[in-house]
Amino acid sequence: MIDLAVVDLSRLQFALTALYHFLFVPLTLGLAFMLVIMESIYVMTRRPIWRTITKFWGTLFGINFVLGVATGLTMEFQFGMNWSYYSHYVGDIFGAPLAIEGLMAFFLEATFVGLMFFGWDKLKPVTHLFVTFLVALGTNLSALWILIANGWMQNPVGSTFNPDTMRMEVTDFMAVLFNPVAQAKFVHTVSAGYVIAAVFVLGISAFYLLKGRHKGFAKRSMTVAAAFGLASSLSVVVLGDESGYALTDNQKMKLAAIEAMWETEPAPAGLTAVGLPNMVDHRTDYEIKIPYVLGLISTRSLDGQVEGILPLVAVAETRIESGMLAYDALERIKADPEDVTARGDFELRRNDLGYGLMLRRFVGDPREATPEQVRAAAWATVPNVPVMFWSFRIMAGIGFLMIGLFATAFILCTLRKHETKWFLRLAVLAIPLPWIAAELGWIVAEVGRQPWAVEGVLPTFLGASSLTVPQLWGTIIGFTVLYGALAVVEVGLILRTIKKGPFAGHGDSDSEPGSPSGETEPATA
Template sequence: MIEQVDLSQVNWARAQFALTAMYHWIFVPLTLGLAFLLAFFESIYVKTGNEEWKRLTKFWMTLFGINFAIGVATGIILEFQFGTNWSNYSWMVGDIFGAPLAIEGIFAFFLEATFFAVMFFGWDRVSRKFHLFSTWMVAIGSSLSALWILVANAWMQSPVGMAFNPDTARFEMQNFWEVLLSPVAISKFTHTTSSGFLLASLFVVGISCWYLLKGRHQLMAKRSIVVASVFGFLAASYVGLTGDESAYLVAQNQPMKLAAMEGLYDGEVNAGVVAMGVVNSEKRPGDEQKDFIFAVKVPMALALLANREFGSFVPGINDLVFGNEEQGIVSVGSRMERGQQAIAYLAAYKEAEDNNNEAASQAALQQFNIYKDDMGYGHLAKPSDAVPPVATTFYAFHIMVALGSLFPLVFLLALYFLHRGNLEKQRPFLVVGVLCVPLGYIAQQCGWVVAEVGRQPWTIQGMLPVHVANTNLTTGTVQTTFFIFLGLFTMLLIAEIKIMCKQIQIGPEEK
């Protein structure tokens, strides 16, 4: 099925996807959350008729527009890149994966595109109420868009509602509702969108803190902080809850990812959660080296996180690679053998079909069906290939969690100081507020690193490794487009940041 795979080409294609996805994700979470904050601000304006709230809405809307444009620019490439760089993936699972993408186009993108224009240019062209309605539609549209693309991503992490069709040699959808309502899809959607709400709240609070530090636009800043802190605190709490759910689902569906997130090599009944630690980067599955150079653990907690049951067994990387009979875990090596059988029987089936040999094809199909669940493993070269980069996954996970625990406190303190009426005097806190903006972005990126690096080598968990999913391009071709994207997106990012900073410096329109 795959004769010669140029691994460096695959890695360049992965790098390109990572690059474009990470750039895209700089802008999307802000869009998701700021759209709702705008809707809140404008609702207050329409309710009170106070022009100050309208000025405030318009100010944040300007920043929203700057961010939105580059989000769109970086987004188009993600959709088409499935085809350009992952064409085998597109064929193998397009029957399932294409649907949510098309639905996103029909129901979400048009909502955003239509009402975006009203939001920006409709102030004196449509009624006040219709304008407010449009702002809400943009907010709902952007979250709907997130829903569908996250359903698609969740399906890659936990493929459900489908079956392999040996005649077409691809996976086909069997149950749309299972795809849409899979627990992983729901958890991914809620965790990711609420993290976007959180980031946007940090953004609004951070910039407002800066105004307070400078002694400018104080009333507007404080009003913005009230709304954003309430929204941010609720969002941050929800991010925590859904994060716990995410970790639980990862443990159930992608135990290898969970083991990497925790740097756990040897599974235990009473494994602790690592509160902080330094991973031994020399450590390989099965060797005698220490897994951590230094680690502080919360004892017993991992079983609770992973299985919601004290004293339950959490498999480590070694258990998953080499198998653990006691716990009923099959080794990667034997799954590889089964997978190779599946691939061979599929080829035999195809050949028999081509030769119209009914008996042989049925026999091959029967054998194929025995082994087909492990077909993806048949493409791996060695058992340790099933292990994702442990250090990257571990650090990204722990940074995300640490930052995620910090943010609710920031919102609470902001509300507390506002209540006391002395927020503008809390200079150290205001500085922290400003610093939380870049920290929020770091947490966002870390989250996706955990999700995507942590599931390597799979494009689709357990079914399709990345090196089978890609397009047969030359390394040079992919390198070239990688560097074009790098240059182009970096240039646009610099432009975006400069424009954004300038607009913040200018501040809201004066009366």
């Protein structure tokens, strides 16, 4: 039988390290392309202030980049240490994008990041700009390949189970590469990173303006952040809608859990704005619905249905019963690889094998499962509905707040009213919000996939390594202490850099190099 304590602690460890790592990734993604924009203005205008702006934000990018790399390496090792059977079972597919990410994307950014930081006086401006662009491209390509791997876990296309090797194997790598779930996740995640970077730059610029420091620098940075952030925040909402559309066909249970939709409603279904999911009575109390919206968003039609949790549980129960027969056929193949009848029986039900494996949580041999255990396994396919329901709504609410924030910033910058006090205070207070939304987005994505490590293929509890509870607690405590120390270092370095300001090392910290009054110039190129 499976030791569920080991599974839960392995999940906890991976969740903690993943959420911590994702504090750095989106800021890296967004700042990289903001540096490209700022340096492009410098190359076009050759004004020293834009070089100073690029180098200052580049310093903060570098601090964040180092922490992102360090925490990302730890996560990849966990697949072998904590999830060894998962790595064995699906490594043929899952390992390929990770390998390509290391060879193509990580080496690209790692090769050119040194030139970006130390090549300012050694490379021509246009050449240095190209180097900065390559670093930005590398960071975003890294995200692409990681999300292709994760997207396959959400929607395992282009692969099949081989009963002779007892592993999942690639059948169509192009299908894995162009997986609609992976593509939707990539553009949505990257756009969220751009929003985080824009809020980061906007908030720090607002802080300088509130303190009356480095005004020329702050106004220019604020203008770039306002335009970049407005475009990015609008993209997040539009591309997030596309991610929701991808769930309709590929992850119906996740979509139903997000909406706490227990029964299938007549098309087009209404969107629940707020409510209290009731897990006991299988209903949502005090719900306020917006008619037709969910059906229109999820199906792009007036007659497409969004299936509810209870009908999906019934479907899962049917598939589990079919999976029991697939498991039986597989055991017969293992006993006699030449058994043609067993192979024929397996081919008929191979797509339900993963559902049959869900029974391993309740009984050692799925073929011996009782009707009660089948029903319990079917209900185990339902993720944590309250967590999904509220995480999504808080995330979406912050997304719309970001649109309002950047629209206001864009208008104020256009009117040259950068020093509007109430907005500057709001911009500083808003700095943590997009990070909260991004973390909640990962919770929706990963909790919503449960109980599957790979949707419909491998239950999470079967993927864990043969570790002990003390071993896992030891590593969890160790990672918590180490990551806590790294967080102190990261925040300390960022605050120290901000305190020193963009003109540290220029003698006069209150004036733009090359200009006697750069700090009071308007925020124009």
